[in-house]
Amino acid sequence: MTKKENNPVWAGLFTRTILQRGKDYYQKGKAKKIVGTKEGYSITVRGSRNYKVEVYTDEHGWYEGVSCTCPYAQEGNYCKHMAAAFYLMDAQFVDFSEMMGKCWKKIRIMKPLL
Numbered sequence: 272m273t274k275k276e277n278n279p280v281w282a283g284l285f286t287r288t289i290l291q292r293g294k295d296y297y298q299k300g301k302a303k304k305i306v307g308t309k310e311g312y313s314i315t316v317r318g319s320r321n322y323k324v325e326v327y328t329d330e331h332g333w334y335e336g337v338s339c340t341c342p343y344a345q346e347g348n349y350c351k352h353m354a355a356a357f358y359l360m361d362a363q364f365v366d367f368s369e370m371m372g373k374c375w376k377k378i379r380i381m382k383p384l385l
């Protein structure tokens with residue numbers, strides 16, 4: 272797999288600082304595993320605490336929402352855990368960039384499932 276130097280298209284969801292922190296988390300292996308769920312995908316991101324990122328897809332498999340259990344996301348922000356999760360998905364899903372290129376602007380922040 273070739274490593275892209277340019278920011279991925281979905282990077283536009285995040286501030287530069289948050290994106291960098293998310294990338295750092297991803298590179299340090301804090302986001303490891305993608306688990307398929309009924310709603311889409313679930314990624315646990317380790318840090319001082321563990322937070323859970325959920326990525327929601329619609330019936331056609333398009334990404335439509337994302338949530339994280341951290342306080343920053345609860346306030347309605349795209350957080351570093353989401354960025355780390357997206358980096359992981361980008362690395363593991365061959366069509367992630369292409370799909371996200373078409374729908375990233377529509378991805379809403381949702382309330383985490385409890």
Ligand SMILES: [Zn+2]
Pocket residue numbers: 322339340341342343344350351352353
């Ligand atoms: Zn978070």
